[in-house]
Amino acid sequence: MAPRNPFRPSFGITPTVVVGRELVTMNVGLALLEGPGSPYGFTLVSGPRGAGKTVLLNLLEEARYRGWTVLRVTSSHDMVDDLVATDIPALLRDITGKKTRRIVTGGSVAGIGSVTTQAESAFPVRESLRTLLHSLVTTLDDRDSGLFITVDEIHAARPADLHRLTDAIQNLVRDGLPVAMSVAGLPYEISALLDHPGTTFLRRACAV
Ligand SMILES: Nc1ncnc2c1ncn2[C@@H]1O[C@H](COP(=O)(O)OP(=O)(O)O)[C@@H](O)[C@H]1O
Ligand SMILES: [Mg+2]
Structure with missing residues (x-):
């Protein structure tokens, strides 16, 4: 077999030799390993194009080999919709093995037999990014795992969506849940992200 070129020029693909x-x-x-509160749980990867940000995120995603679940967020115009409608429900389904969720419609009273009534929720809940992420991370926590989120090329996402995501994550941090994140972008995009009041927890993140 011909030797592989260690300098694969295609962007974003992990080279056979990764340095530094x-x-x-x-x-x-x-x-x-340390869990919530550790400074390197949140990392900001900033640098110009070609600096190796995507390759570094790929390496960090090897967190999955330490038992963490990786959620790779694709920055796009529909980022939050994709997460709420597809990515997070699919992960929850894979982790729990549940394909359907039964809504309680009846009950059984001993001695009388089975009584079935059609119950309608008095307070129907519409899942949001915040509630779904919370369900996902508590489910992982119960299984001694955690959620590692990567977000690449943040310029492709709407700032409002990025803030909804960071806001939902900050909520998990406050509850001491096992969540970690690495965000990659051009330097001015990273500083614009940090300027938002909902991203205070990211200001303590490690810049690499
Ligand atoms: N740590 C590294 N060691 C060796 N080559 C690297 C490293 N990081 C990146 N590269 C090379 O640089 C190219 C560009 O990296 P990439 O991660 O796509 O940059 P960015 O996402 O910052 O634009 C990659 O395809 C790879 O060949
Ligand atoms: Mg890149």
């Missing part, structure tokens, strides 16, 4: 990323991958790996 040992320290950050080790620190993020340790942060996942």
Whole structure:
């Protein structure tokens, strides 16, 4: 077999030889072992195009080998809709093995027999990014796992969507739940993200 070219020019594909990323991958790996509160749980990967941001995110996603579940968020115009309608429900289904959710419609009273009534929820809940992410991370926490979120090319997402995502994550951080995140973007995009009041927890994130 011909030797593989170690300098694969295609962007975003992990090269056969990755240089200079040992320290950050080790620190993020340790942060996942330590759990909530560890500074490297949140990393901001900023740099110009071609600096190796996507390759680094790919490496960090190896968190899945430490038992963490990876949610790769694709920055797009429909980012939050995709997460709420597809990505998070699909992960929940895979983790729990549940394909349907039964709505309670009846009950059984001992001695009398089975009584079935059509019950309608008095307070129907429409799932949001916040509630779905909370369900996902508590489900993982129950299984001694956690959620590692990666967001690449944040310029492709609407700022309002990014803020909804970071807001939902901040909510998980406040509850001490096992969530970690790495965000990659051009330097001015990363600083614009940090300027938003809903991203205060990210200001303590490690910049790499
Ligand atoms: N740590 C690294 N060691 C060696 N080559 C790298 C490294 N990081 C990136 N590269 C090379 O640079 C190219 C561009 O990296 P990429 O992650 O796509 O940059 P960015 O996402 O910042 O635009 C990759 O395809 C890869 O060949
Ligand atoms: Mg990239």
